[in-house]
Amino acid sequence: MPDLPPLLLSRDRLSHDLTPNELAKRVKAGALVRLRHGVYTEGPRWRTLAPWEQYRLTVQAAAETFQKPTVFARRSAASVWGIPFVGYSHPVAALTLKNDGGRSRCGVQRHFAGGAGLQVVQREGLLVTSRLRTVLDLAAFLPFAEAVPAMDHVLRPDPAHSLPALTKAELEDAVGATYSAAASRRIRAVLGFADPLSESVGESLSRAVIHLAGFEAPILQQRFSDAGGLVGYVDFCWKWSRVVGEFDGETKYVKQEYLRGKTVSQVVVAEKNRENRIRALGFDVVRWDWAELRRPGALERKLAVAGAPRRRTRSAGS
Template sequence: MPDIPRLLLSRDRNLYGLVPNELAKRVKAGALVRVRHGVYVDGPTWRGLKPWEQYRLRIQAAAETFEKPTVFARHSAASVLGIPTIGLHHPVQALTWKNDGGRSRAGVSRHFAARTGLAVVTVEGLLVTDRIRTVLDLAAFIPFTEAIAPLDHVLRRDLVRRLPALTKTDLEGGIGSIYSAAAGRRIRSAIAFADPASGSAGESWSRALIHVAGFDSPVLQHRFSDAAGLVGYTDFYWKESRVVGEFDGEEKYLKPEFLKGQTASQAVVAEKQRENRIRALGINVVRWDWADLKSRRLEDKLAAAGVGRRRTRSAIFDAQKPL
């Protein structure tokens, strides 16, 4: 994400020659945005951030207002650690050492954790649970379909942060006696399903939804060739159904690491040519995007394309909820 914008704390307003009424006026005019009580940021800068970047800034704003050192956890820790999660409107989440059921106050959700054995790291000046504890907490307390993206991510090398890939053994070793028996089962089920071959959070979420909906398991990153040579690698492939599935995320056409020197328009043309070559092999191609994942359109598209099912459709929305 871009550099964290400078935060303006109301307690420091005198340093900028501002009076309380002036802060309110600037917020009303859109020149400032109040990120949380007593914390402001430049309005145009805020509006130029992606939702997940705004979330990261809210975490920073919370840390600026806490009197005591605070350990951020779950989605907040994942945000700081650069681990992708599903969804855009998560509360700021932190740990509490008081076993009183947790509490939410001033826009921050608190979750109990014992200090013993808790692995904490400092990232960009913030205290967060380490990678293993973060993804295990997510797998324990969020729906299965949303827990897969963070797990898939840590099973791959993090090239941006230059972090090694974790193994499933690493993850399973972190469960210990921290979680309830039911939470432990949820975590182990998610770890077993996780796969580093998923190329993005969107692909991970797709794969989990495909599984819950009862479709046959696809092959990931399948290589296709024709008489002219290599066609490319597909996100999903169902050999028996002769169907290829492609997730169209924003990164495929915007991020430099995916464009590989091409412009966005060149990438779109190249993708269409690749699809035509795959179709020429007698393979059906079905594509979907984030909007399809947020609704039931993915399931409808796969069914219409003829993707086989290992069982009849389960109650997909119930299956996403932790037991």
């Protein structure tokens, strides 16, 4: 669990010279945050964590309270593997071998899994479903658009976690007889659509929303050049309709690996100059952010106004 604050367990309070009243006072003052019954962490550090880091810590907090070996799955396993998913206000997900329809208790959702063929590994001190099984579960049980970012991600190498890319053939072979016919169809729909050229969660989700809205598939990472040389690469391009789409996540303006030694204002100016050069080539540039991506219909309306092409229906012929 790298770079995350430590957990304080109430059962260990005596070793920290804390009484129950002192724990309560520290929570009230914001010095501690209570993650679940009997588990706390440092308040100031908790508030600096990104949402996905906070979720990962809640998984760890749940693990500290279980009396029996527990296998984490779905989004919880994904958080351990570093597989991205949409939203982070989710219950902790764990497996049960008892087929009673699953149950939720104390912020933990239990999901049935047959023991046959179940691959479990130990990672960061937790038992989790294998990386391959985790991403297949996400495709099987999440909405299509939410499953696409995870599938796109595992098709690329993950240097941050020292993990190789998975192949579509590996993923297809692993579907096997583990899932119902309906779940298998959902997995194959996500797998068929997945593309490692999407470079972020926002780009992957955008591409899924674009598809579900009925637009033609854009070219990904289209290269642009002008008389001055390389302009850059764009997230989405409908070449014949002269439309470019760009997802504006916060990452490029705050993370050092994207700033590359520049200030935020320098990056913003460079991005504006890049966009002006693309417009000078005769393309309309449409930009959107997380707020617009999450708002139903917002991205579809922007692309429609810009003239992004819709997919032809079967009845329209070829």
